[in-house]
Amino acid sequence: MAGPKGKIRRIDAPFVSLGPSGVTIRDRLKGLTSGDEKVLRLVGAHMGALASGDLKARCADGLEHGNETWAARKRDLTVRSSSRWAGSVTKTTHDQWALSRRGQVAHLDSLDAGIRMLRQRLSLPVGEKGTKRAPGGYRSRHEWFVKSRRLHLLEERRAQVAADRENGIVHVVRGGRKLLNTRHNLAVANLTEAGWRRRWEAARWFLSADGESGKRFGNETIRVAPDGEVSIRLPAPLAEYANARSGRYVLAAKVSFPHRGTEWADRIEGNRAVAYRIHYDVARGRWYLDASWTRPVVQTMPLAIARAQGMVGVDTNADHFAAWHLDVHGNPVGNPRRFPYDLSGSADHRDAQIRHAITRLLHWATHRGVAAIGLENLDFTAETTREKHGRNKRFRQLISGIPTGKLKARLVSMAAETGLAIVAVDPAYTSQWGAQHWQKPLATPRRTTTRHDAASIAIGRRALGHPVRRRTAPPRAHQSDAHGHRTVQAQPGSRGREETRRPVTERAHDARSRTGTTRTRATSAPKPVRDARSAKTWVQDSLLPTD
Numbered sequence: 001m002a003g004p005k006g007k008i009r010r011i012d013a014p015f016v017s018l019g020p021s022g023v024t025i026r027d028r029l030k031g032l033t034s035g036d037e038k039v040l041r042l043v044g045a046h047m048g049a050l051a052s053g054d055l056k057a058r059c060a061d062g063l064e065h066g067n068e069t070w071a072a073r074k075r076d077l078t079v080r081s082s083s084r085w086a087g088s089v090t091k092t093t094h095d096q097w098a099l100s101r102r103g104q105v106a107h108l109d110s111l112d113a114g115i116r117m118l119r120q121r122l123s124l125p126v127g128e129k130g131t132k133r134a135p136g137g138y139r140s141r142h143e144w145f146v147k148s149r150r151l152h153l154l155e156e157r158r159a160q161v162a163a164d165r166e167n168g169i170v171h172v173v174r175g176g177r178k179l180l181n182t183r184h185n186l187a188v189a190n191l192t193e194a195g196w197r198r199r200w201e202a203a204r205w206f207l208s209a210d211g212e213s214g215k216r217f218g219n220e221t222i223r224v225a226p227d228g229e230v231s232i233r234l235p236a237p238l239a240e241y242a243n244a245r246s247g248r249y250v251l252a253a254k255v256s257f258p259h260r261g262t263e264w265a266d267r268i269e270g271n272r273a274v275a276y277r278i279h280y281d282v283a284r285g286r287w288y289l290d291a292s293w294t295r296p297v298v299q300t301m302p303l304a305i306a307r308a309q310g311m312v313g314v315d316t317n318a319d320h321f322a323a324w325h326l327d328v329h330g331n332p333v334g335n336p337r338r339f340p341y342d343l344s345g346s347a348d349h350r351d352a353q354i355r356h357a358i359t360r361l362l363h364w365a366t367h368r369g370v371a372a373i374g375l376e377n378l379d380f381t382a383e384t385t386r387e388k389h390g391r392n393k394r395f396r397q398l399i400s401g402i403p404t405g406k407l408k409a410r411l412v413s414m415a416a417e418t419g420l421a422i423v424a425v426d427p428a429y430t431s432q433w434g435a436q437h438w439q440k441p442l443a444t445p446r447r448t449t450t451r452h453d454a455a456s457i458a459i460g461r462r463a464l465g466h467p468v469r470r471r472t473a474p475p476r477a478h479q480s481d482a483h484g485h486r487t488v489q490a491q492p493g494s495r496g497r498e499e500t501r502r503p504v505t506e507r508a509h510d511a512r513s514r515t516g517t518t519r520t521r522a523t524s525a526p527k528p529v530r531d532a533r534s535a536k537t538w539v540q541d542s543l544l545p546t547d
Contacts, residue, residue: 012377015423024292025290029251031253046235055097063168084212085235100172111154111158124136126140175200205280219276229254232249233248234248309370313460314373323336336456354410372423374462430459433468434459
């Protein structure tokens with residue numbers, strides 16, 4: 001397989017990904033009475049209405065927002081709830097507005113990529129074939145005309161988004177735009193109007209409270225005691241439903257947090273901040289409680305220590321992880337491993353598949369004795385655009401199906417708990433160079449090496465700091481000249497070490513030109529002495545005249 005044509009782009013150096021910045025655990029609220037559910041619904045609906053009004057006011061302020069407007073909004077919310085409820089609502093509002101602003105930037109980048117690609121393809125003659133790096137012209141005049149209209153549509157859309165961003169206008173839907181649009185396609189979503197309404201109302205409830213260090217058990221609004229007792233500080237208009245002191249309502253259910261329960265208990269016993277969120281799963285009819293807290297972002301281990309015991313290179317694909325164990329020198333050890341997953345179905349099913357595959361990968365890496373896993377720093381934002389790949393819808397769906405963002409977040413957090421580090425590498429040419437240098441040499445009659453397996457070796461070698469190129473074995477001693485160059489005998493800094501060794505005749509000619517004498521190998525047999533007459537050119541004499 002030929003290498004990449006044209007200029008090779010700069011390859012970024014590998015780095016160790018930072019550890020998780022926060023922790024979230026969940027437990028189900030079992031044993032709730034009808035009165036408990038009624039109070040939770042009332043509090044969620046009341047605070048959800050306040051949160052919707054606060055978000056509307058924040059969006060109306062736009063870029064004119066300041067400390068004065070924030071203070072005014074919080075004072076208004078405090079009267080209808082409490083000071084701490086108001087602080088949680090305003091903080092969530094600011095986070096939603098900031099997230100929408102970042103989404104505008106990402107949308108503008110996506111529109112710019114589509115516009116550039118459309119302009120490039122429209123400038124090419126109709127029917128011109130593309131290359132591996134750039135698509136060609138459109139197939140027909142009709143397609144060219146349709147794409148020209150789409151170019152004007154994207155330009156108009158970009159101008160509108162850019163104007164909104166300049167003026168500080170954001171478009172936010174509490175409850176989610178996807179669920180909102182589902183209202184117009186109830187038959188496709190297999191929902192009734194009443195069922196959709198229940199989901200919509202539950203998604204717009206607000207039952208979240210930020211933690212506060214120094215307060216009892218780390219939270220005054222939603223408090224969880226060490227024995228699992230959950231109590232809520234009711235807003236002022238709902239104080240009549242309190243069943244405990246200080247306007248609090250104690251739920252009949254208790255939580256235990258089987259996962260990370262010890263770490264959570266240490267925090268609340270030390271009165272350190274823990275944020276809680278109560279939410280309702282309409283499809284299952286269950287209530288859940290989430291507990292979360294932040295961690296200082298630190299690097300799990302230095303890069304040198306991560307490389308000290310080898311590396312496991314992992315190639316991410318749409319349906320499986322391809323992994324191979326490499327030693328410190330970058331040599332593959334053992335056989336490749338594949339960890340499949342199925343990304344079809346619901347979001348919960350996909351998330352469970354990813355977690356299960358990552359768990360198996362981490363257990364195998366721990367068993368191999370490595371300290372780190374090499375992973376590509378993937379970003380397919382520009383690759384999924386329909387303007388680049390055009391009719392190749394299947395390829396766009398394949399790229400879109402690769403779990404990049406969620407995979408990285410899951411893998412980093414889960415690897416940190418097992419003591420493994422994640423070394424992120426540049427994904428440039430890993431599949432191409434891996435197949436070129438490693439796929440065929442590692443294939444055996446009993447083992448089929450795929451392109452993804454070879455890519456995992458390229459990723460692991462790059463994470464270890466080695467070049468992807470495979471150094472060939474030395475030639476046999478008695479046929480050294482016939483087998484070409486000896487890359488394994490050259491130092492990494494030697495010039496021309498990756499080039500083909502020149503024939504013996506050319507090297508001998510260069511030696512004579514430098515020293516004036518012919519260099520002869522000591523191991524070769526002595527050349528026979530040639531007769532002086534053999535060096536002369538023989539010319540046939542002319543015919544002698546005859547009588």
